[in-house]
Amino acid sequence: MKIEQYLSQLLYRYQCVTVPGFGAFLTEFQSAQLDESSHSFYPPKKLISFNPYLKNNDGLLANHLAQAEKMSYEIAVNAIQNEVSHWKTKIQEFGYFSIKNIGEFSLNAEKNLVFVPVDQINYLKESFGLSSFVSPSVKREVYKELVETIEEKAPIALTPERRRKFSALKYAAIFTISLGLMGVVGYKLYENYLNQIEQETLIVQSNVQKKINQKIQEATFFIDNPLPSVTLTVASEKRPxxxxxxxxxxxxxxxxxxxxxxxxxxxxxxxxxxxxxxxxxxxxxxxxxxxxxxxxxxxxxxxxxxxxxxxxx
Missing domain, CATH: 3.30.70.1070 (Sporulation related repeat)
Incomplete structure (x- = not known):
């Protein structure tokens, strides 16, 4: 019985899936990546690794197989053992074998298992529907250098002003000075008015505060129903x-x-x-x-x- 599809289903949900008698597949979160050289963007994903020392049966894969195939737990354990025996035979005869949608195993010079995971499948559920993409580099035109070049080449002509326009400028200056003097006088009057209003407001506020203090000193407070005491509890730290x-x-x-x-x-x-x-x-x-x-x-x-x-x- 092929168990590849059941391994894939469990890797979406768990961080460790053990194949009894063979080893455990572990997943680790990797954040989104950017390859600046190729302008490629990669979504967050789970990295799959293999630990050959975790061989004890934790019941996860066998229970999942038994429920999916509607068989007993003991039969599911035997099916897993048969599949593991088939894997070991293939690695001994051919030197490599692959598990669909998970990765490929091979033997190195020291006869140790070497695992290479597939990179076409993302086992992170939160990244469902996200795929890598390539964005072309943004071309920015340097307008500043163009403006500086134009300013260097463009001549600046200075034309002397004719004397006949002096009379008009003189009258315009006198009119402007008159407006400025009127504005200063008006601003002083408005400022004095504001100061007077502020002083009257302070007097009224002072009288009101005195009456409030007098009422507070004469008042007597009774608390018929005191609030119950509050007990704070600190949640224990989870260690899953x-x-x-x-x-x-x-x-x-x-x-x-x-x-x-x-x-x-x-x-x-x-x-x-x-x-x-x-x-x-x-x-x-x-x-x-x-x-x-x-x-x-x-x-x-x-x-x-x-x-x-x-x-x-």
């Missing part, structure tokens, strides 16, 4: 990203693992049993994906290479 040490069928095994992590200094936690009856034990919980991813990488290097990331929406 968990680094999982393991999920155990027996609760006693989960408790032993939990106590061992506490002794090692981890802020270990236990989650309630999931719908498969497994008891998850956590190294710790985190508020951001990047912080949880870094903690998982450190734990895989120092303590447990099979530690994996659980995201609770």
């Amino acid at each position: 990203y968990h680094v999982v040490a393991g999920a155990f069928r027996l609760e006693s095994n989960a408790e032993n693992a939990y106590n061992s992590l506490l002794k090692l200094g981890f802020k270990a936690k236990r989650l309630p049993p999931n719908k498969h009856g497994l008891h998850p034990v956590l190294y710790g919980s985190y508020t951001s994906y990047s912080e949880a991813r870094q903690a998982m990488n450190d734990i895989q290097k120092l303590d447990n290479k099979d530690a994996w990331l659980l995201i609770q929406e």
